[in-house]
Amino acid sequence: MILADTQPVVAHQAVRFEDGLLLDCGVRLRELTVAYRTYGRLNEERSNALLVCHALSGDQYVAETHPLTGKPGWWEAVVGPGRPVDTRRFFVISANVLGGCMGSTGPRSPRDDQPEAERTLLWGTDFPPVTIRDMVRAQKRLIEHLGIARLFAVLGGSMGGMQVLEWAALYPDCVFAAVPIASAAYHSAQNIAFHEVGRQAIFADPEWAGGRYWEKGKVPARGLAVARMAAHITYLSEQALTRKFGRRLLSGPSLTLFDDLFEVESYLRHQGSTFVTRFDANSYLTITRAMDFFDLAAEHDDDLARAFAGSRTRFCVISFSSDWLFPTPQSRAIARALNRAAANVSFVEVESDKGHDAFLLDEPAFHRTLSGFLSGSATAAGF
Amino acid sequence: MILADTQPVVAHQAVRFEDGLLLDCGVRLRELTVAYRTYGRLNEERSNALLVCHALSGDQYVAETHPLTGKPGWWEAVVGPGRPVDTRRFFVISANVLGGCMGSTGPRSPRDDQPEAERTLLWGTDFPPVTIRDMVRAQKRLIEHLGIARLFAVLGGSMGGMQVLEWAALYPDCVFAAVPIASAAYHSAQNIAFHEVGRQAIFADPEWAGGRYWEKGKVPARGLAVARMAAHITYLSEQALTRKFGRRLLSGPSLTLFDDLFEVESYLRHQGSTFVTRFDANSYLTITRAMDFFDLAAEHDDDLARAFAGSRTRFCVISFSSDWLFPTPQSRAIARALNRAAANVSFVEVESDKGHDAFLLDEPAFHRTLSGFLSGSATAAGF
Numbered sequence: 100m101i102l103a104d105t106q107p108v109v110a111h112q113a114v115r116f117e118d119g120l121l122l123d124c125g126v127r128l129r130e131l132t133v134a135y136r137t138y139g140r141l142n143e144e145r146s147n148a149l150l151v152c153h154a155l156s157g158d159q160y161v162a163e164t165h166p167l168t169g170k171p172g173w174w175e176a177v178v179g180p181g182r183p184v185d186t187r188r189f190f191v192i193s194a195n196v197l198g199g200c201m202g203s204t205g206p207r208s209p210r211d212d213q214p215e216a217e218r219t220l221l222w223g224t225d226f227p228p229v230t231i232r233d234m235v236r237a238q239k240r241l242i243e244h245l246g247i248a249r250l251f252a253v254l255g256g257s258m259g260g261m262q263v264l265e266w267a268a269l270y271p272d273c274v275f276a277a278v279p280i281a282s283a284a285y286h287s288a289q290n291i292a293f294h295e296v297g298r299q300a301i302f303a304d305p306e307w308a309g310g311r312y313w314e315k316g317k318v319p320a321r322g323l324a325v326a327r328m329a330a331h332i333t334y335l336s337e338q339a340l341t342r343k344f345g346r347r348l349l350s351g352p353s354l355t356l357f358d359d360l361f362e363v364e365s366y367l368r369h370q371g372s373t374f375v376t377r378f379d380a381n382s383y384l385t386i387t388r389a390m391d392f393f394d395l396a397a398e399h400d401d402d403l404a405r406a407f408a409g410s411r412t413r414f415c416v417i418s419f420s421s422d423w424l425f426p427t428p429q430s431r432a433i434a435r436a437l438n439r440a441a442a443n444v445s446f447v448e449v450e451s452d453k454g455h456d457a458f459l460l461d462e463p464a465f466h467r468t469l470s471g472f473l474s475g476s477a478t479a480a481g482f
Numbered sequence: 483m484i485l486a487d488t489q490p491v492v493a494h495q496a497v498r499f500e501d502g503l504l505l506d507c508g509v510r511l512r513e514l515t516v517a518y519r520t521y522g523r524l525n526e527e528r529s530n531a532l533l534v535c536h537a538l539s540g541d542q543y544v545a546e547t548h549p550l551t552g553k554p555g556w557w558e559a560v561v562g563p564g565r566p567v568d569t570r571r572f573f574v575i576s577a578n579v580l581g582g583c584m585g586s587t588g589p590r591s592p593r594d595d596q597p598e599a600e601r602t603l604l605w606g607t608d609f610p611p612v613t614i615r616d617m618v619r620a621q622k623r624l625i626e627h628l629g630i631a632r633l634f635a636v637l638g639g640s641m642g643g644m645q646v647l648e649w650a651a652l653y654p655d656c657v658f659a660a661v662p663i664a665s666a667a668y669h670s671a672q673n674i675a676f677h678e679v680g681r682q683a684i685f686a687d688p689e690w691a692g693g694r695y696w697e698k699g700k701v702p703a704r705g706l707a708v709a710r711m712a713a714h715i716t717y718l719s720e721q722a723l724t725r726k727f728g729r730r731l732l733s734g735p736s737l738t739l740f741d742d743l744f745e746v747e748s749y750l751r752h753q754g755s756t757f758v759t760r761f762d763a764n765s766y767l768t769i770t771r772a773m774d775f776f777d778l779a780a781e782h783d784d785d786l787a788r789a790f791a792g793s794r795t796r797f798c799v800i801s802f803s804s805d806w807l808f809p810t811p812q813s814r815a816i817a818r819a820l821n822r823a824a825a826n827v828s829f830v831e832v833e834s835d836k837g838h839d840a841f842l843l844d845e846p847a848f849h850r851t852l853s854g855f856l857s858g859s860a861t862a863a864g865f
Contacts, residue, residue, distance in 0.1 A: 288723040288746045289715065295747040296712045299754070300683055303704035321686035329679045329712050332672065340671040346777060361774065363671045364678040371682070391744065394729060423806070 109166045111159075111195070111202030112136060114244050119211075120197075120204075120237060126227040129211040133241045134202025135194040138162050138178065139186035141247070146482050148247045149189040149473075150238065151178065152255030152262035155386055156327075156378060158201040159193040162186065167377040176461050183470035188477060189251065196262075197237040198229045198385040204237075206381035207313075224310025224381055231258070231393045235265045242273070251480055252473060254278035256458035257425060258386070261393050264433065267414070268395060268406040276413045276476040278469065281422050281458045283429035284403050284436070285394040290424060293333055294387040297326030301380050310381055323380045324371030331370045336421040336454030396436075403436035410437075413479070414444040415472040417465065419457040445472070492549045494542075494578070494585030495519060497627050502594075503580075503587075503620060509610040512594040516624045517585025518577040521545050521561065522569035524630070529865050531630045532567060532856075533621065534576040535638030535645035538769055539710075539761060541584040542576040545569070550760040559844050566853035571860060572634065579645075580620040581612045581768040587620075589764035590696075607693025607764055614641070614776045618648045625656070634863055635856060637661035639841035640808060641769070644776050647816065650797070651778060651789040659859040661852065663800045664841045666812035667786050667819070668777040673807060676716055677770040680709030684763050693764055706763045707754030714753045719804040719837030779819075786819035793820075796862070797827040798855040800848065802840040828855070 111134040120131040136159045141148060151161050151174065162178040164171060178184040178191055195203035206226040213220060242250060253266045253274050260282020267277045286294075301307055304322025308315055332340075344363035399405040414437050418430035427448050434446035449465045451457040457465065494517040503514040519542045524531060534544050534557065545561040547554060561567040561574055578586040589609040596603060625633060636649045636657050643665020650660045669677075684690055687705025695702055715723075727746035782788040797820055801813035810831050817829035832848045834840040840848065 285729065287720060288727050288729060288744075289718075289720045291729070291744050292711075292715045292723060292746050292750055295744075295750055296708060296715065299704075299711060299751070300686070300708045303683070303708055304686060305688055321682075325679060325683045325686055325708065328675075328682060332675045332679065335672075337670060337672045340675060344671050346668065346671060346674070360771075361671075361674050361678075363675050367675055367678055368682070388743075 123230040132204045138191040141190040149252045151193040152259035154257035159195045161193045183466045196234045200379035200382035231261045252276040256280035271410045274412045278415045280417045281425045291391045300325035319380045320375040323375045327374040328367045328371040333424045334456045338452040404439035407440040410442045416446045418448045419451045421452045422455040424455040496585050506613040515587045521574040524573040532572040532635045535642035537640035542578045544576045566849045579617045583762035583765035614644045635659040639663040654793045657795045659796045661798045664808045674774045683708035702763045703758040706758045710757040711750045711754040716807045717839045721835040787822035790823040793825045799829045801831045802834045804835045805838040807838040
């Protein structure tokens with residue numbers, strides 16, 4: 100067996116922790132690598148550090164060209180000079196999540212539970228299940244490594260928002276401000292169901308080979324593409340899909356069943372096929388599982404308010420009106436729990452017809468909200 | 483090549499039309515078989531016939547044990563003695579749709595565009611694309627064969643509702659009353675997108691073999707199961723899923739990625755795996771395509787009201803409040819078009835948290851609405 104890598108090999112900026120990490124599942128990773136990127140400059144007081152947490156299919160390349168796709172960073176609309184997360188003011192850090200496939204320890208890493216001589220094996224499907232809390236613990240190690248005792252802010256959308264909430268609950272004294280966006284304190288039954296469809300699509304692909312596709316130099320591209328297609332629909336709103344594509348045909352009616360007939364089909368197929376060039380199927384399985392497991396209240400005697408008891412963090416909870424994957428009531432439940440915990444919280448539902456994806460897009464009302472909250476908080480933080 | 487059938491062989495009650503059917507795509511089927519079932523008794527005036535149109539995954543076994551699954555008929559809650567569609571009063575007819583896999587002409591039928599000697603080939607993926615209108619034309623042949631000039635009522639949910647609308651538009655003088663339930667006058671971009679995911683899941687299954695799985699005695703079971711799972715989520719509401727399963731675990735956290743962890747996953751897997759024992763993948767492709775093509779206004783100068791111009795049919799349009807696949811605004815648009823056409827229409831949105839599936843379930847407010855409308859209409863029809 101060889102350490103075959105079926106994706107392009109890219110050197111990622113990373114830090115390696117030789118003492119590893121004890122996971123929630125009880126397994127200890129003997130070594131931990133966290134790949135990360137930074138933007139802007141840490142001030143002398145080390146008080147302007149802002150952590151951006153990425154979503155399921157995101158990575159640490161927030162505000163620069165992606166090394167695999169050559170496309171702009173996934174949050175360039177939000178992070179950069181003069182942007183809502185202004186890199187002239189903030190020192191922005193972003194790390195690839197634990198379990199990811201862009202340089203942090205995950206299913207693509209050499210397994211470390213074997214003698215040194217056998218470390219050519221990859222974890223693959225045997226990578227232990229990780230939780231959102233495990234991801235946050237790994238990020239904490241990075242933050243310490245960078246010499247930062249307290250983050251000015253932690254923000255992120257979707258699964259990124261789950262990490263924000265976990266940061267605030269786990270390390271309340273290390274988070275001055277927290278912005279969970281289009282997120283939830285637990286993953287709903289419907290969302291678990293959509294993830295399960297994606298996983299089954301991957302399992303159904305014979306190229307997946309029981310998760311050992313590495314050894315064969317193959318990729319379960321079709322299964323992963325179907326998973327991505329199904330997920331992608333949930334990121335959009337009916338309005339956004341209708342505006343973008345409606346029922347427009349690419350061509351006249353066809354006599355075969357396979358042709359792209361509607362523009363929306365062609366778009367989805369493209370989304371699926373490009374995703375597999377940059378994402379690892381076993382990482383997709385690992386990360387979707389971490390999201391499914393997430394239930395912050397369950398970690399605190401089934402009372403979400405207890406997760407934030409005594410918190411002095413300033414929260415800004417943001418949702419989007421047309422987001423049906425992480426709908427507004429889930430954000431409102433977070434805000435209410437924060438109220439019960441007597442925390443400092445503002446809650447904003449941004450009117451948008453762009454669905455869950457709105458947090459990634461050019462959405463002025465969202466950008467104004469974010470910019471205003473960060474700017475006011477920075478003044479309060481004294482920089 | 484042989485006429486291998488990978489599903490259990492069942493003899494269906496059917497009528498065969500030797501003169502075939504000219505399809506919207508321009509292809510003429512040289513012969514047309516329509517499999518059907520009836521319940522109740524046709525009265526002497528032949529005025530009490532009611533046609534039930536089935537949905538994507540339904541069939542003609544409306545109110546009796548299904549011959550393949552051994553389970554009750556899919557609409558036994560609605561059709562039967564003393565039920566809203568009372569078989570003591572109405573003569574109920576239901577036909578397997580054109581393109582289906584329960585005895586009507588479809589991808590499982592021997593292809594008829596070859597010399598007689600080569601008729602052992604199945605249509606498979608080469609079955610020509612059919613439309614909702616083609617399905618209705620085939621049903622019309624059956625109704626004529628049964629000696630019925632005018633149907634007392636046509637009703638159906640989801641794709642069944644599309645057929646109801648097409649019946650009313652195509653044969654207005656043959657439909658006394660029409661009940662489209664949880665349906666729409668066109669298939670939305672989002673719904674096309676969900677169908678496309680299902681089709682891609684089938685295409686991705688190597689057992690599908692370019693649609694020629696018949697010849698190999700195989701079935702693309704995994705792809706079809708994934709398609710069914712994805713579709714099934716869209717039939718339920720978030721509330722229904724949460725009530726049924728919430729985040730309940732089947733077992734404790736597991737160290738593997740493949741286990742069923744949440745009850746909702748186990749349920750979905752079961753839905754997927756049982757579906758493939760009774761449904762044909764190429765039929766699934768054909769029928770989803772027919773739904774995607776459906777756009778009744780487009781057949782009438784882009785004005786839905788014109789589809790019903792001068793109609794004397796009594797309409798009862800029914801939607802369910804938590805149905806996000808065929809949401810209430812789509813039913814309301816039908817009602818408004820009928821109003822513009824000065825047609826006789828009542829529109830009812832039934833409060834329900836069961837999602838699209840509500841039309842199949844024990845939903846008393848829906849049953850009262852249906853029963854009241856049919857009973858009043860029967861009196862008006864004079865029987």
